Amino acid sequence: MARRAGVSPALVSYVLNDGPRPVSAAARERVLAAVHELGYRPDGLARSLRVGRTSTLGLVVPDAVNPFFGELAHAVEDAAFGIGYAVMVCNSADSSARERTYVTSLAERRIDGLILASTSEETDLSDLTDLAIPVIALDRAPDAAPISTIRVENATGAYLGTRHLVEHAHDRIAFVGGPDTGVSTLRREGYLHALQEAGRPPWRELRTSAFTLAAGADIANELLAGDAPTAVMVASEVQAIGLVTGLGRLGARVPGDIAVVAMDGTAAGAHASPRLTTVAQPIRRMAEMAVTHLVRSPARVVHEALHGDLVVRESCGCPARS
Amino acid sequence: MARRAGVSPALVSYVLNDGPRPVSAAARERVLAAVHELGYRPDGLARSLRVGRTSTLGLVVPDAVNPFFGELAHAVEDAAFGIGYAVMVCNSADSSARERTYVTSLAERRIDGLILASTSEETDLSDLTDLAIPVIALDRAPDAAPISTIRVENATGAYLGTRHLVEHAHDRIAFVGGPDTGVSTLRREGYLHALQEAGRPPWRELRTSAFTLAAGADIANELLAGDAPTAVMVASEVQAIGLVTGLGRLGARVPGDIAVVAMDGTAAGAHASPRLTTVAQPIRRMAEMAVTHLVRSPARVVHEALHGDLVVRESCGCPARS
DNA sequence: TTGAAAGCGCTAACAA
DNA sequence: TTGTTAGCGCTTTCAA
Numbered sequence: 319m320a321r322r323a324g325v326s327p328a329l330v331s332y333v334l335n336d337g338p339r340p341v342s343a344a345a346r347e348r349v350l351a352a353v354h355e356l357g358y359r360p361d362g363l364a365r366s367l368r369v370g371r372t373s374t375l376g377l378v379v380p381d382a383v384n385p386f387f388g389e390l391a392h393a394v395e396d397a398a399f400g401i402g403y404a405v406m407v408c409n410s411a412d413s414s415a416r417e418r419t420y421v422t423s424l425a426e427r428r429i430d431g432l433i434l435a436s437t438s439e440e441t442d443l444s445d446l447t448d449l450a451i452p453v454i455a456l457d458r459a460p461d462a463a464p465i466s467t468i469r470v471e472n473a474t475g476a477y478l479g480t481r482h483l484v485e486h487a488h489d490r491i492a493f494v495g496g497p498d499t500g501v502s503t504l505r506r507e508g509y510l511h512a513l514q515e516a517g518r519p520p521w522r523e524l525r526t527s528a529f530t531l532a533a534g535a536d537i538a539n540e541l542l543a544g545d546a547p548t549a550v551m552v553a554s555e556v557q558a559i560g561l562v563t564g565l566g567r568l569g570a571r572v573p574g575d576i577a578v579v580a581m582d583g584t585a586a587g588a589h590a591s592p593r594l595t596t597v598a599q600p601i602r603r604m605a606e607m608a609v610t611h612l613v614r615s616p617a618r619v620v621h622e623a624l625h626g627d628l629v630v631r632e633s634c635g636c637p638a639r640s
Numbered sequence: 641m642a643r644r645a646g647v648s649p650a651l652v653s654y655v656l657n658d659g660p661r662p663v664s665a666a667a668r669e670r671v672l673a674a675v676h677e678l679g680y681r682p683d684g685l686a687r688s689l690r691v692g693r694t695s696t697l698g699l700v701v702p703d704a705v706n707p708f709f710g711e712l713a714h715a716v717e718d719a720a721f722g723i724g725y726a727v728m729v730c731n732s733a734d735s736s737a738r739e740r741t742y743v744t745s746l747a748e749r750r751i752d753g754l755i756l757a758s759t760s761e762e763t764d765l766s767d768l769t770d771l772a773i774p775v776i777a778l779d780r781a782p783d784a785a786p787i788s789t790i791r792v793e794n795a796t797g798a799y800l801g802t803r804h805l806v807e808h809a810h811d812r813i814a815f816v817g818g819p820d821t822g823v824s825t826l827r828r829e830g831y832l833h834a835l836q837e838a839g840r841p842p843w844r845e846l847r848t849s850a851f852t853l854a855a856g857a858d859i860a861n862e863l864l865a866g867d868a869p870t871a872v873m874v875a876s877e878v879q880a881i882g883l884v885t886g887l888g889r890l891g892a893r894v895p896g897d898i899a900v901v902a903m904d905g906t907a908a909g910a911h912a913s914p915r916l917t918t919v920a921q922p923i924r925r926m927a928e929m930a931v932t933h934l935v936r937s938p939a940r941v942v943h944e945a946l947h948g949d950l951v952v953r954e955s956c957g958c959p960a961r962s
Numbered sequence: 963t964t965g966a967a968a969g970c971g972c973t974a975a976c977a978a
Numbered sequence: 979t980t981g982t983t984a985g986c987g988c989t990t991t992c993a994a
Contacts (some may be wrong), residue, residue, distance in 0.1 A: 362748035364987035426684035686971035
């Protein structure tokens with residue numbers, strides 16, 4: 319390439335990167351002409367190898383088909399794109415083996431930072447930390463390892479949602495959680511707290527096998543068995559949407575027969591039928607914080623707990639609003 | 641690293657890659673010990689630079705939050721993971737500028753192949769083709785450029801769905817398409833074909849502003865205006881789910897007041913309320929074909945048109961089945 | 963303002 | 979079976 323333009327490789331670099339040395343207009347011209355003529359495409363691998371930076375971030379989520387993680391991934395990508403970073407999104411499919419493999423693979427690819435939204439609490443991050451690649455964990459308790467964390471106030475969120483159900487004068491309020499993860503546990507605590515504060519007993523506590531539509535639908539039977547609750551706090555929107563469908567199939571209407579409040583705040587919840595009353599996570603803000611932190615101040619370890627807002631719509635039985 | 645183990649760098653490579661030369665047990669031992677002790681992590685960038693391969697594929701979709709593309713991305717990732725490849729998923733957000741930027745960025749990163757699910761018909765792929773990086777396009781008409789394509793039989797699919805509505809004895813069947821893309825156009829043709837065959841006139845043809853829940857919901861008003869149809873063929877499931885919500889908000893029930901058939905076949909459609917009758921795309925098969933082709937026989941240009949199957953559920957008015 | 967050259971970490975051809 | 983070495987394509991220091 320440099321030969322073709324009749325200049326040194328250094329010159330080509332100066333021109334393409336606008337620096338760090340100045341280049342005469344004539345030389346620049348020649349380089350640009352050759353670039354164009356040869357269809358020259360700079361090799362990012364060689365560049366990254368040399369400068370020790372890939373401008374790539376990793377994102378590991380359990381399942382990007384879950385609208386919450388889908389929107390999160392989208393938001394992370396937007397934030398990264400805005401500052402010239404690309405992101406590799408990896409679905410661990412709730413398998414810690416697969417998660418491990420991805421962490422290793424991302425480390426090998428020398429990503430500049432990882433955003434980890436993991437189901438498992440115990441992920442081996444030594445591949446990353448040994449290379450001094452910063453990690454920021456989403457929705458995880460502060461680890462033994464000194465990594466930054468960002469999460470929503472899970473307990474408070476579920477408390478808010480449950481309290482809304484209490485205010486609807488329900489006294490048989492159930493809880494539907496997911497697989498036994500920290501998130502699910504914390505949300506359950508918020509639920510219990512709200513009930514306790516209101517002097518009501520927990521009515522029924524169920525957990526689905528996964529955070530999916532199918533799992534949510536499958537649990538409808540169990541929820542309705544025997545002394546059925548009149549309201550339910552659901553740990554996530556996917557589950558809630560699935561549950562509503564499952565209930566409908568059994569002839570139970572939402573909110574008429576059973577009121578539902580969920581957590582997450584995705585578009586899927588807003589457009590479900592009925593529209594879900596939900597505790598919305600500040601998804602875009604979380605994504606921006608994570609990306610910014612990783613890129614700007616990776617060394618500093620921070621722990622952010624963000625507030626989730628109750629968004630009242632139809633599924634709780636409130637009169638429809640626009 | 642090599643020094644630390646008291647061996648040559650070549651030996652380290654032989655041990656870590658199991659070849660191409662044999663290594664004595666003693667040497668292997670020493671290398672492995674040093675690897676462990678130093679927390680050595682091989683640099684994939686250097687390796688890729690050397691071997692001319694990154695074991696990474698690119699995937700560009702308009703919007704991975706759309707369940708169809710979300711599931712597609714997931715399926716592509718699964719297929720790639722199975723053969724040791726990673727994938728960079730990029731959302732073009734229906735912006736051809738952003739799509740361009742991503743194509744260039746992926747080319748710079750020297751991906752081994754690109755799967756392109758683009759809305760725009762005219763994407764400049766010279767960055768890729770100049771580097772001899774194979775591209776396979778999803779849902780696109782054979783291009784001027786000789787790139788492989790995989791798609792579902794769009795017209796046939798919509799024809800199948802519409803014919804089902806005809807068999808339900810509807811004679812006021814509308815069509816809801818999306819932004820003016822090839823996909824939307826082909827599906828409309830299938831719709832028109834089915835009506836023509838049945839000797840019925842198209843009743844109303846609408847198009848949403850985007851393939852999103854919100855856009856689907858927004859068009860409900862227009863669909864119901866004046867002489868409302870009794871059935872509607874919708875070009876995609878996101879739109880259909882949004883539409884059902886929108887209709888419900890206006891007091892129209894599906895399928896009672898208006899029957900709906902959609903296309904895509906995602907989990908979201910299966911768990912919507914009512915469950916969507918839909919023409920299902922063979923998502924996993926498309927993903928596997930794309931990945932396999934890119935990795936195994938990138939040089940051969942193929943054009944596959946896959947069949948979509950009508951999946952009868954509730955939204956068309958058929959008696960509920962399990 | 964430009965050129966020469968070192969070196970990022972790896973693999974593979976060649977030599978021993 | 980192992981060591982030496984060139985070189986993948988880039989950036990950047992140093993010298994001119």
